[in-house]
Amino acid sequence: MTHPFKAVGLSYKTAPLAIRELIALDEPACRRFLDTLHQQLGLSDLLVLSTCNRTEIYYAAERDQSPAIIEALGQLKGVQDITDYYEYFHVRNSCDEAARHLFEVAMGLDAQVVGDLQISNQVKQAYQWSADADAAGPFLHRLLHSVFFTNKRVQQETNFRDGAASTSYAAMELVEELTADVANPRVLVVGLGEIGADVCRHLAANKDFSDVTICNRTRSKAELLAAECEGLKVIDFENLSEALRDADVIISSIARDTPYFTVELVERLEVLSYKFFIDLSVPRSIEADVEQVPGVLLYNIDAIQSRATAAVERRLAAVPQVRSIIEETLAGLDEWSREMMVGPVIQKIKGALEHLRQEELDRYQKKVTPEEAKRLDDITKSLMQKVLKQHVLQLKAACKRDEADQLIDVLNDLFDLERQQATA
Template sequence: MSHPFKAVSLSFKKAPLAIRELLSLDEAACRRFLHTLHHDLGLSDLLVLSTCNRTEVYYAADDDRSREIILALGDLKARADIGDFLPYFDLLTDADAAVQHLFEVAMGLDAQVVGDLQISNQVKNAYQWSADADAAGPFLHRLLHTVFFTNKRVQNETTFRDGAASVSYAALELVEELTADVAQPRVLVVGLGEIGADVVRHLADHRSDYGEIVLCNRTRARAEQLAEECGGLRVVDFENLVPALKEADVVISSINRAEPFFTRELAANLEILSFKFFIDLSVPRSIAADVEQVPGVLVYNIDAIQSKASAALELRLAAVPQVRAIVAESLAGLQDWAKEMLVSPIIQKMKASLEQIRLEELDRFQKKATPAESKLLDEATRSLMQKVLKQHVLHLKTACKRDDADALVELLGEIFDLEKQPVA
């Protein structure tokens, strides 16, 4: 692809959770980072995507600006040791590779749980932030709209999104596995963001397997709304969290904060008499690593939520070749558009040249013409100009698809004396 599109990626494939959580960004941080990259580094076509599994920057620049971007991320996160993290980053300096990667991320092909739906919404949010910051150029707009169109095709034409295989569903499966020997286990979910809310919905669908499902969120109204949606679940305030923790067999946390909320000291005061399972879906982690040192406590973080061989996942894996074929079609269309964009300035110059000739000739003849004849001359010459231009544009676009436009551009430049024409 001729566009200078590139990407910097830190993901679960190379970076463990301990590294990812240090460099993760919430919405406010993503917006600040966009401003820095756009205004301080002068980058365009920007997309900043940060999830529990990845922190990525997509950008357009003639030169590789990866190191500057990583250093700027280090400044944002106040990490003077950012250089130590360089081996964990993938630097995609080829436009084809960067575009392909974004498609695979957005479709869920590159997800920890294949086909995870949540990443699609996260990409949409990242695109909105870029548009709000006026950091999305024509290429990124076209690219993201192509991504969203492709996503709809995948949804409608394949089984890739069928079933409930996702990070939140994998969390449910982990709960079922851990509590297989516990009669009517009690589950407490703390933090009801997108993933936490999805976990609650999955638990509610299997409520007969559980003694109680309890919700806790900083904003109680959010917890009450979700509890009602799920058919009536118990809600506790943050102030009453400790008694709820003591009652629970499983604690699922998806709290969004910079430092762990659940500490070893907190866990040690829970008077644990049997095994208590803590499942941390947050990045950065909301459960401190040393909590597991408390007797009876077992902690599982996001990296423990692996793709499980469920029927839904098998359907998705079987659909991967079909998804890749749809992506390939979209990439081919995007490639044609990018090539045509290269000759767009030539087309505008040709149009300006023909319009100038048309107006000069009209000026010669209109002096002797009646108003009716003048109007007819204007319409006739405009129609003639459009037909001439259309033929040349079609030839140019065909040549672009053959990667053979250079000779035709040079010939048209001589015919229409385009060097003297300003870009419209």
């Protein structure tokens, strides 16, 4: 593709959790960052995607702007020595590479849990923020609508989305495994963000979990989820300490910059047997040293691995088919991108032909009747459209052969388009 679309970012493949949580962005931060990149760095076709597994910035610029973007990210997050983390960032400076990567991310091919549905919703959300900030140009609009269309094809034509092998489902499977020997395990979910709420839905749908309590700072959000999922119990945040003592498993999905569950807090629970903590937050909401407390076992987001289920196996088998659909879409996007390149040339030719037509008509206006003038206008318009159509077809064919540049040069000379533009 000929568009100057690029990408820079890091993910679970290039950076450990400690680095990812250092630069993770919530919604307000994403919106501020979009504004900074758009207004101060002058970047267009912007998409800022930040999840528990990745923080990536897609943009359009003639030259590589990744150092300036990383610097701006460091300033936003208050990281003074952001240059020390350059090695964790992956830079994609070709349009083909950046666009293909975005497709693979949005489809769930690049997810920790292959086929994770949550990421496609997160991409849609990031696109909405970009549109709100007026930072999405024609190319990004076309690209994202192509992504959404491809997602629909994958859903309809493959087994890639069979089953429920998302990160939240993998968390529920881990709880199932950890409590296999516990009769009627007591599960407490604290924080009801997207992943936390999804975990609750999976727990509520599983007959093995009949004692699930949920807690959120905003109680109304917990009550809405409890109304949606039968059997969930709601407690106030102020009553969390008692619920923590009773629970066998605590799943934390709290969104905050520093850990909520500290060593001091967990030590006060006086764990008598075993208590499992599962941290689904980025940045982490449970201190890593909590695992030093006797009887406590801690699992963070990186420990939530893909479960060896039939659903995952079917998804893996469908990967070649998904990649094939992506390549089909990318080919169409490439063709559109090349045609966009020749659009201004077509407009110039149209203007040059119209200028010639009007000059010739003006020469005969005083020599013909109004009826003859109308007939001449119709005939010359029709002739001009036929000539223009032929050149448009030739340009589009040249685009497919990757020879548009040569033909544009010929047409520039033939119609003297540079002079035409200067005198317009």
